[in-house]
Amino acid sequence: MTLRLAQIVRQELLRVRRETTSWILILMLAAASLYAVLSGAITVRGYMGMVEGSAQRQAARVANLLRQVESGHEFGLYDPADPGAVGFTLAPQWVALPPGPFAGLATGLADVLPVFHRTSLATRQALSAADDEEENPDRLALGRFDLAFVIVYLFPLVLLALTYNVVSEERESGTLPLLLTQSITLGELLAGKMIVRGGAAIVVVVAISVLGAALASVQLRAGHFTPMLLVWVGVTIIYAGFWLSLAAAVNVYGRHSSTNATILISAWLLLTIVVPTTLNVLAEQLHPVPSRILLTNAIRDATATAEARGADLLSSFYGDHPELVARASVPDMQSYFATKLAVREAVREESRPIREAFEAQLARQRSLADRYRFASAALLMDDALTSLAGTDIRRHIEYLRQVGVFEDTWEEFFAPRIVSRSGMTAQTYDSLPHFVFDEPSLGIAAARAGSNALGMLLPIVFLAAATVLRLRHYSPG
C-alpha cells in the first residue's frame, strides 16, 4: 500500500465514523448475523439432542435385550435370542447424518432431506420417507433465516448502500476536483474508500461467522476447523469483492448518485431474486427429475411376483400377524423370519436396477441444473456456503449411499444366523453392526467452494478491468 493510499484510508475512516447511516447499516447487519448464528446454534443442538437421544434409547434397548437373553427366560413370540426377532423388530438401528462442519450456519436442504432413519430388516430406507422431524411445509416454503441468508442477501445490500456514491457524491458536492489536485489519483481515492467501507462490513460478517462457527460447528475433526473456517472467510471476502467491484464500476461509469443507486439495487434484485427464481423454473422444465411417484409404482410392479410369493409363504403366519396364530398353536417364529428374509431379498434384487436407474437419472438432471449456478454470484455463494456447512445435496447422497451399505451389512449379519437358526448370545450382541457416518473428505467441500469462488473471480476481474479502463479517461467535472 502506498503512503497516499494509507492516508486516504485514514481520512475515510474518520469520515465514516461520523456517518450515522453507515453506523445504522453496520449495526443492522451485525444484529441480523448474530440472530442467524444463535438461531442456527439452537437448531443444531436440537438436532444433536434428537440423534443422541435415539442413540441412547437404542443402547438401552440392546442392553435390556441382552439382559433378557442372559436371564434365560421364555419370551413368547419375539425372543431376544432369536436373530430374526432381533434383526426385524426388537433392535431397530437409528442412523443419522451427523450435522456437517458448519451446519448451523447454512441450512441448505437440511430441513427438507431425510437425515434420520430407523432401519431394520423390515425396512428399506434409501427411498422411503424420512423419520426426522415432521416439517411444516409452509415453514419450509417461507425460507430460512440463517447466516447464509444474511451473507447472500443482506450483506451485499449493506455493501452497496455504503459504497454506491463514494465517487459520485464527491463530484456532486464539488470536492472531487479539489481532491484530485492533491496529487491523489482517482483510482487511489476509489480504492481507499472501498477498502474502508467494504472492510467495515466484511469485518462484522467475518467476526460473526467465526463466532457462529465456534458455536454451531460440531463433530469437526480437530485440525479441520481452522482450514474450513478460512475457506468460509475467503469465499465471503471474494463475494464481498464481487459486489464492491460492481459498485466501483458503477461509480466511475455512472453519473448521479441516484442513478448509481438504482442500477445497483437492480443488479441486486436481478442476481439474488430474478435470476435464481427464473433459473429454478427453467432448470426444472429443461431437466425434469424423474418422478418418485412413478418410481414407487415401478418398484411395486417389479416386486409383484416376489411379494405375491411372500404373501403365500406368510399366509400360514396369518399374513404378518403371528400373534394371532398363537391362539391356536405356537407358531414357528424361526420359519416366519426365514420366510420374511427370503421375501426381502427377492424384493431387493428385483427393485435394485429400477432404483439405480432412477438415482442415476436424478443425479444427471441435478448436475445439469447445477451448472446454472454460474449465472449468479448469489447462487455461487449460497452453494459454496452450503457445501462448507455440509448441508448440501452431495453430502446427503453420500449419506443415503452409506445407509444402503449399512442395511446390507445388517442383512449380511443376520441372514446366515436366521437361516442356520443359531441363537443370539452375548457375543453376537456385542458384534452387532453399528452405523457410523464416514465423513467424505472435507477437501471435496472446500474444492467446490473454491470452484464457486473462481466463478465469482471472473466477473470481479472483468469489472475491475472495466473500472481501470474508465479511470484513465475520467473527467472529474
Place this chain on the structure above:
Amino acid sequence: MPIELGAIVRIARKELREIARSGQLRWAAVIVSVLFATSLLLGWRGQQRIRAERDAAEQVARAQWDRQPPKNPHTAAHYGMYLFKPRPILSYFDEGITRWAGVSVYLVAHIQKTVANAAAEDATTALRFGTLSPASVLQLFVPLLVILLASPMFAVERERGTLKQLLSLGIHPTTLLVGKATGAAVALLALLLPALAVGIAIMWIGAGTAAVVGHAPRLLLMAATYAAYATIWLLLSLAISAWAKTGRAALVSLMGFWLFSSIVAPRVGADVAKHAFRPPVAVDLEAQILNEIGSRVYGQRGAQRVAVMEAQVLAQYGVERVEDLPISLIGAQLQAGEDTAAVIIDEHYDRLWATFERQHATVRVLALAAPFIAIRSLSQGLAGTDVAHHRHFAQAAEQYRRRFVRVLNDDITRNASNTDYARYRGDVDLWRRAPTFSYAPPPLREVLRNTAVDAMTLGGWLVASLLAAVLAVRRGSLAD
C-alpha cells in the same frame, strides 16, 4: 372537500404522461411483464406435466391393487395402496407450498402414514431462492414497480418547487392525492389487465370453459386481493413521497420496507415459529401411536391383548368356544384394532396439525408489519395450495384408508373360518369392491373461513395506508 373531478382527471393525465416518458419506468414495466408472461407459461406447462404424471400414477396404483393374485385380505391390506395428491388447477398461478409438501401417501393396515415425497427433496440447494411464479411476480415485483412509479410523485415535485405552485392555485391536497393515485393506477392496470387476460386465456385454452367458469369466484377474489395489495403499496408510496424530503429518501425508505416485508419478515417469522413450536419427530410419532394402540387400551401387548379381545367377542355373541362364533374372530379382532387405532391416530395427528397451525399463527402476527405475509396466505388459500388444503387431503386420504381397510376386514369377519383362517383367500372380486378414492377439495366457504384473518389483515393495511396517504398530504407543510 369538494369533488374536483376535472382537476383529478387533469392531474392523472399529467402523471400518465410523465410515466410514459420515463425510460426507467418503461424498462421496469417491460421486465415485469416479461417475467409475468414467462411465469404464466412455465407455470402452466410444469403443472400440466405433473398433473398428467399424477393421473397416470393413480391409475397404475389402482390397477396394481386390482391385479393382485388371490391372497388373504389382510395380507392385501399390508400390501396396501398408494394415493397421490391431486394438484389444483390454480396452482399454476400460485404453487404455494406444493413443492415443499409431500405428494404421495401409502395406505396400509393399522397406521396412518404421512404424505411423503416432496418435490423439494429432489431439487438442488438453489431451490431455497424460491421459484418464479405468476403469484411471486405479483407479490414481489409489482410492489417494486409501484414504488418506482409513485415514490417520486410528491417528493420530486416538491424538490422542483412545482408542488407549491399547484397548491397556490387552490387545488386541494386530497384532490392532488386522488389525481396522482388515479394516474398511477391507470398505468398499472394498463400493464396488469392484459397480463391477467393472458393468464385466464392460458387456463381457458388449456383446461376449457368449464374450468374457468367453475373457478370464477376464486379468480375474482384473487383479482380483488391483488388489486388491494397493489393499492396498499401505491398509497404507502404516495404517503412516504408526501412525507419525505427528497425523492431519493422516499425511494430508499420504501425499498427498505419492501425488503423487510417480502424478504426479511417471512423468514424471521418462519424461524421464530420453528423455535417456538416444535413438531414431533416422525418415528417417535409412529412409535407412540403403535405403543398406545398396544398398551393404552388393553393394558398389555401381543398375545395377552389378543386373549382379552377374544373374551370380549365370545361374551358379545354369548358363546363359549371360538368354533361356535357365527363370525370370524380374527376379522373382528382386526377391525376392533383399527377402530381403536383410529382414535389414537386422530389424537396424535390433530396435535401435529395444531402445531403447524400455531406456527402459521406466529408468522401471521408478523403480517401486521409485513403485508407480503398476508397476501401470500390469502393467495395460497384461494389457489388451493396452502397447508389447510394439504391437511384436508391428508385427512381425506386417512378417512379413505379406514373405509378401505374396513371393507377387507369385514370380508374376513363374514367369510373366513375360525378353524382354518390361514387358508382363507380374497380374490379379484374383493379387490374391486374396495372403494375408489374420489377427492373433493374444500369448498370456497371453508377457504374463506381459513383465510379470514389474512383478509382482515390486508383490509387493515388498506385502511391504514389510505389514512397515511390522506394525513401525509393534508399536513400544513406538504410543499416545504
